[in-house]
Amino acid sequence: AAAAAAAAGGDEEPTDAHLVDYTYLCFDYHKAMLSGLALLGESLDSPEADALVIGLGGGALCMTLAHFFPSLNIDVCELDPNVLAVAESWFGFAQGEHLQVQIGDGLLYLDPPPRQYSFIVVDVDAKDTAVGMSCPPEAFVAPAFLGKLKAALRPGGMALFNVAARSQALYEKACSALRTEFDQGALYTLRPSDDDVNRVVCATPEAVGAAQHEPAELKRCISAWLDRTPMQTHDPLGLLEMASQLVVASGR
Incomplete structure (x- = not known):
């Protein structure tokens, strides 16, 4: 969306920041990511919790987090x-103090990592739209990157990937790469709907207790x-229902 707005240009005035609803996510997979973070339990409430x-x-995802x-x-x-x-001007x-952006190549950001993270979102x-998998680029599920990513996670941490592939074979290939790298941990999938x-x-690098991923x-x-987040309605993102879609793909 940000790239499209940048390309559009024009003389319209940017959206005022105070008009943005940070409890709203237009992409269902962002809602799925937020629901998936429940696997981390109460660790995100720690002042020491870090995310990349x-x-x-x-x-939108960063502001909602x-x-x-x-x-x-x-x-x-x-x-x-x-x-x-564009994100700053239009969205x-x-x-701020707890949210900082660095311009650079994500493949190189963890070489070396500035710190260890509670969770990492890719x-x-x-x-290249011809490859059949629009997210992520293949290099982000290659062993060289996944090894650095896993090493950058804290004990009990988790990596979350947005995988968009119309080819089932490419999707399974990406999952296989993750399963190989995280062979001592667990793999979960969340698909917002059959049409998504x-x-x-x-x-996760380590095994997750069975009770931890129970709905x-x-x-x-x-x-x-x-309960603690200011919102106009109790669950505007449908996170509770989304959590029911979590599937254990593999685990120890």
Whole structure:
């Protein structure tokens, strides 16, 4: 969305930041990512919790994370400075004490990592539309990058990937690469609907207790977030229902 706005140009005035609803996410896979974070339990409430988001886009996911978890320290790596400029001018994105953007290549950001993270989001699109998988580029599910990503996670941490592939074979190839790298941990998938090409794949370096991914436990965590977060309605994003879509792809 941010890239499209940058390309459109024009003389329209940017949207005022105060008009942006940070409890709204237009992409269902972003809602799935937020629901998937319930696998981390209450660890995100710690003032020591850190997150890395590779790929800014319009900044909606980052601002929603900041809204739900005010003490969460969020680093963002974005390749294109124009995307950051559009996000700030048109989509109400704002950096602050706990939310900072670095312009650079996400493949190089973790070489070496500036810190260890509670979770890392990979939400990067491929520029080559002919490959059959629009997110992420193949290099982001290659062993060289996945090894660095896993090493940058704290114990008990998690990586979340936006995988958009119309080819089932390419989707399974990406999952296989994650399963190989996170062979001592667990793999989960969340697909917002049968018609959605975007699927969220969550990978943990260590095994996750069976009770931790039970729908009732996920909903308990999400309900705690909702109860403390200022919103006009209790669950405007449908996170509780989304949590029911979590599927255990593999685990120990």
